[in-house]
Amino acid sequence: MAAKTALQVVVTGGAGQIAYSLIPLIARGLVFGAETRVNLRLLDIPPSAMALEGVAMEIQDSLFLTVLDGVIATTDEAKAFEGAQVAILLGGFPRRPGMERGDLIGKNAGIMKRMGEALERYASRNCKVVVVANPAPTNCIVLASHAPSIPRKNISCLSRLDHDRMVGMLLHEANRCLAEASGSVGNGTLGGVSDGGGGGGSRRRLGQADIRGVCVWGNHSNSQVPDASAVEFFVDGRWTPAASVIRDAAWLTLSSNAHERFDADGEAVLGLAEAVRGRGAAVLGARKLSSAMSAANAIAGHLSDWLVRPSAPAAPGLSAAAPAAPGAPQIVSMGVASDGNPFGVPEGLFCSFPVRCLGDGEWSFAEGFLLKEEAGHQLSLSVQELQEEKAMVLDALGGDASVQPPPSPRGGGGAAVGAVATLAKASGVRSNGTPISSL
Amino acid sequence: MAAKTALQVVVTGGAGQIAYSLIPLIARGLVFGAETRVNLRLLDIPPSAMALEGVAMEIQDSLFLTVLDGVIATTDEAKAFEGAQVAILLGGFPRRPGMERGDLIGKNAGIMKRMGEALERYASRNCKVVVVANPAPTNCIVLASHAPSIPRKNISCLSRLDHDRMVGMLLHEANRCLAEASGSVGNGTLGGVSDGGGGGGSRRRLGQADIRGVCVWGNHSNSQVPDASAVEFFVDGRWTPAASVIRDAAWLTLSSNAHERFDADGEAVLGLAEAVRGRGAAVLGARKLSSAMSAANAIAGHLSDWLVRPSAPAAPGLSAAAPAAPGAPQIVSMGVASDGNPFGVPEGLFCSFPVRCLGDGEWSFAEGFLLKEEAGHQLSLSVQELQEEKAMVLDALGGDASVQPPPSPRGGGGAAVGAVATLAKASGVRSNGTPISSL
Incomplete structure (x- = not known):
């Protein structure tokens, strides 16, 4: 059964702009190879649930069935990270006008702590991670420290x-x-x-x-x-x-x-x-x-x-x-x-x-x-x-x-x-x- | 020289959202084939010139050099349509709240008249056209009537x-x-x-x-x-x-x-x-x-x-x-x-x-x-x-x-x-x- 061999990929910030440009590349086999079936989990926060649903509609409308084995669009971290073999972390708190750098870093540290905990709890022990959300390298520190079972060499930004x-x-x-x-x-x-x-x-x-x-x-x-x-x-x-x-x-x-x-x-x-x-x-x-x-x-x-x-x-x-x-x-x-x-x-x-x-x-x-x-x-x-x-x-x-x-x-x-x-x-x-x- | 054989493709509404999703597909060989080099001309109206320049920057940053032979980002119809072999017409006047359907159709008819004239004047006689801007089929009528040298079978929506x-x-x-x-x-x-x-x-x-x-x-x-x-x-x-x-x-x-x-x-x-x-x-x-x-x-x-x-x-x-x-x-x-x-x-x-x-x-x-x-x-x-x-x-x-x-x-x-x-x-x-x- 194809589902058994599909690569489990989670994308956070799934309703965001980078995800919108990245999803077609994943779904056309340009990221993990044309031969690799992908089970795509799109995660976003509850205020973005509707937008995420819109993205899922467009994925269906794009007939990405050759590569995509399945799509989950969810606001539930457990569902998104369960068995994840690749995690693409796009979701973060954007810098608002007048915001201090320390505040930005603190806000995102909180998010990355949650992501690290979700990785630790649900993901494959050999999950490969790329952090895109800024401040990306520092986010990796937080993530790695809350996901001690994931080899540090698997975490990148x-x-x-x-x-x-x-x-x-x-x-x-x-x-x-x-x-x-x-x-x-x-x-x-x-x-x-x-x-x-x-x-x-x-x-x-x-x-x-x-x-x-x-x-x-x-x-x-x-x-x-x-x-x-x-x-x-x-x-x-x-x-x-x-x-x-x-x-x-x-x-x-x-x-x-x-x-x-x-x-x-x-x-x-x-x-x-x-x-x-x-x-x-x-x-x-x-x-x-x-x-x-x-x-x-x-x-x-x-x-x-x-x-x-x-x-x-x-x-x-x-x-x-x-x-x-x-x-x-x-x-x-x-x-x-x-x-x-x-x-x-x-x-x-x-x-x-x-x-x-x-x-x-x-x-x-x-x-x-x-x-x-x-x-x-x-x-x-x-x-x-x-x-x-x-x-x-x-x-x-x-x-x-x-x-x-x-x-x-x-x-x-x-x-x-x-x-x-x-x-x-x-x-x-x-x-x-x-x-x-x-x- | 590669430039001699590159396919000349014009995209109108080049700074718009559909173009932003379409350009990577063209530039990765997913539209005209991996073996076909493409000379991409992005056209938009002067108020979008800056945004168009931003898109051109991102194209350079995406290293699409395998397929893209060159990119022109311009607000000049002559430059965009000169020798065009494929025209993808995304640019149109969007429906504004309270706008009558007749007004919308009239506004877009004016745009399509210009596009038809540009095709007639500058494009290859065998240019293939797809109109996406709405009302797409009716836009084709206007376009075809102002580009009488282009075979009607070459115009689609x-x-x-x-x-x-x-x-x-x-x-x-x-x-x-x-x-x-x-x-x-x-x-x-x-x-x-x-x-x-x-x-x-x-x-x-x-x-x-x-x-x-x-x-x-x-x-x-x-x-x-x-x-x-x-x-x-x-x-x-x-x-x-x-x-x-x-x-x-x-x-x-x-x-x-x-x-x-x-x-x-x-x-x-x-x-x-x-x-x-x-x-x-x-x-x-x-x-x-x-x-x-x-x-x-x-x-x-x-x-x-x-x-x-x-x-x-x-x-x-x-x-x-x-x-x-x-x-x-x-x-x-x-x-x-x-x-x-x-x-x-x-x-x-x-x-x-x-x-x-x-x-x-x-x-x-x-x-x-x-x-x-x-x-x-x-x-x-x-x-x-x-x-x-x-x-x-x-x-x-x-x-x-x-x-x-x-x-x-x-x-x-x-x-x-x-x-x-x-x-x-x-x-x-x-x-x-x-x-x-x-x-």
């Missing part, structure tokens, strides 16, 4: 949207530079997406398989560290450092004051790091709605790389439309427990790192990545913010002693690193490392 | 959402009855989507490949005719009339007063036709937002069946997760020009009919369908409404003589029907036909 934004901007800029260099300038287009129809050159546009070494480290906040120091593009048959492709090298650096460029209208062009950090606000400002489509897309990527994809991204240099060929394991930015990380981040936090997805739910820290001086410095500031948030959470939950790193972390990384250095030390020791080609 | 809603409800009810009959009652779930995890029986659930004979005829309005008289399910290895599977036979009939059933809470269960007609309002009432997800899904189905799919729906009786096998050509409800239809609908209108999609942009009327007494009667009322709307459009556009059926319709159906009978006559002649198994 989304930094993939930041990662994908950075990849998109890097590809856009690299393609612009390559087109300019070869004399085929594409039509300028609104939003910066290049128009393949313009220009007369025949240079192949770089795609997702033609970039590596991207990482957004740290907190999912303005302190995030979009580190391009190890980025390489696959150009003319070989991996080439980003600074050799993108002529405005200062655009790539993390120190925003190093960058000065003006566009055709005389407006200052943001440096890469600043643009990545400000992207969510830019989309919100333009749409007056948050970036649900790209968030859902990033969640799909995060989960499919982690849980499904058998270490086979498209080989570089192929035309973008060509089928994927075996390649190096997927390395992406992922918010995970810091326990056992080789980058010097203290234990007991959740933080975005470069992570190697090994497929089938396994991952390890991508130990080939080196933290260069500026990235190390900025990461230490972001980690400081994570520690402050952790303190606020402890405060909000009444100093609950359970919100502590476990005495013996179960989730040690795959990297063969002995004693974990402090970040400050690592940052000093590892600075000025050169990008290596086997990243 | 969406009735697929109504069709899919009907399919979803029929499958749900059939599965409920089959489960009850075999003693394995699934858990009741919010929104009526069955929960495959419940029940102890081993009966295979019917999927999309296990139903045929569905058609929603007429206008895309409350006068639509969700006709289940020819519906059959593939049960126990053979095609079985719907009334032999669904025990509440009155639920299937078009005359709503024939149906009386009450659910567990004592509330009257709507008959199928009434439920299909009221579904849009039900979703709107529940979500407080229109049914963008399921509309986008229906548009994807409409276009891929029409333009891409090589007549190969999944073979019936296979497990829903099994790969599709060659089968009968896809028959779906589609709003098309009535010219040459074998069902007795007068020429010069656009109307939803059962249509056989032959792939690669070809379709023919599904002449195997018979109009039974009640469906024929209701269709004549819906056609009367279409004629009234046409008159309103003529009025709104100042009696523009060009809004007339062309003297010699280019878009005759594929059915080998001689003289086209009037609907009244056809309805009489064809009534009481029995469903035939080769539908």
Whole structure:
């Protein structure tokens, strides 16, 4: 019976905007694979019960019967989490105008405590979790501490949207530079997406398989560290450092004051790091709605790389439309427990790192990545913010002693690193490392 | 160069909600096929330019580079329609509270006149068009009359959402009855989507490949005719009339007063036709937002069946997760020009009919369908409404003589029907036909 093998997936905030963009991706087999039947449980709070019912109607009307084995739309946590094998936590308390950051963190800590308890009580012991609700890494701390039976390595938060934004901007800029260099300038287009129809050159546009070494480290906040120091593009048959492709090298650096460029209208062009950090606000400002489509897309990527994809991204240099060929394991930015990380981040936090997805739910820290001086410095500031948030959470939950790193972390990384250095030390020791080609 | 072969697709109302759900489907190759590169032009009106820019940002952030060859987000009709090979017209004037139907039709006629002129002036002569903006069939009349170079057979409107809603409800009810009959009652779930995890029986659930004979005829309005008289399910290895599977036979009939059933809470269960007609309002009432997800899904189905799919729906009786096998050509409800239809609908209108999609942009009327007494009667009322709307459009556009059926319709159906009978006559002649198994 199909129901016996269906994957049990719970989505909280099921009536929200991100869920609305994510559900069709799940229901068309784009997250867990076309061969995996899914039993989808949509959870939301009672005031959203009607809206949730509307979503369930639309799911029926979309005839998603090939992948969806069943749908439960409910406000009952027990029903939603019972036997859950994957939990996608979108539901949180949004920041209201005038709200203090501490209040926001406290409100969401309460929600995450409930979610953690529900996981502990009802979910599969091997449930895989991605937290999207903000403050995502700190929410993971609360969640993990209230779901002690769930391995900490199974709990993650989304930094993939930041990662994908950075990849998109890097590809856009690299393609612009390559087109300019070869004399085929594409039509300028609104939003910066290049128009393949313009220009007369025949240079192949770089795609997702033609970039590596991207990482957004740290907190999912303005302190995030979009580190391009190890980025390489696959150009003319070989991996080439980003600074050799993108002529405005200062655009790539993390120190925003190093960058000065003006566009055709005389407006200052943001440096890469600043643009990545400000992207969510830019989309919100333009749409007056948050970036649900790209968030859902990033969640799909995060989960499919982690849980499904058998270490086979498209080989570089192929035309973008060509089928994927075996390649190096997927390395992406992922918010995970810091326990056992080789980058010097203290234990007991959740933080975005470069992570190697090994497929089938396994991952390890991508130990080939080196933290260069500026990235190390900025990461230490972001980690400081994570520690402050952790303190606020402890405060909000009444100093609950359970919100502590476990005495013996179960989730040690795959990297063969002995004693974990402090970040400050690592940052000093590892600075000025050169990008290596086997990243 | 890839750009030379990319499909040029324009989406109007590009900053709207349906576009927001549709873009990821296009950009992931789910509409025009994974092998077809797409140059996407998003058009909206100047007040939506910022929002459109936000959407373009999110497209870049979603790394849709495998399928998307380029994206243009613009408020300039010339740029959007230049060389367009597919036009998806979502943009229209929404009905405001207190607005008369005639006003709504007039406002949208003005928009469609512009769209028709843009098609005529800029688009490929073989551009395929689907109109989603309401009143969709009447909008097609205006559009076609202002784009005389575009074959009328290339212009369609969406009735697929109504069709899919009907399919979803029929499958749900059939599965409920089959489960009850075999003693394995699934858990009741919010929104009526069955929960495959419940029940102890081993009966295979019917999927999309296990139903045929569905058609929603007429206008895309409350006068639509969700006709289940020819519906059959593939049960126990053979095609079985719907009334032999669904025990509440009155639920299937078009005359709503024939149906009386009450659910567990004592509330009257709507008959199928009434439920299909009221579904849009039900979703709107529940979500407080229109049914963008399921509309986008229906548009994807409409276009891929029409333009891409090589007549190969999944073979019936296979497990829903099994790969599709060659089968009968896809028959779906589609709003098309009535010219040459074998069902007795007068020429010069656009109307939803059962249509056989032959792939690669070809379709023919599904002449195997018979109009039974009640469906024929209701269709004549819906056609009367279409004629009234046409008159309103003529009025709104100042009696523009060009809004007339062309003297010699280019878009005759594929059915080998001689003289086209009037609907009244056809309805009489064809009534009481029995469903035939080769539908």
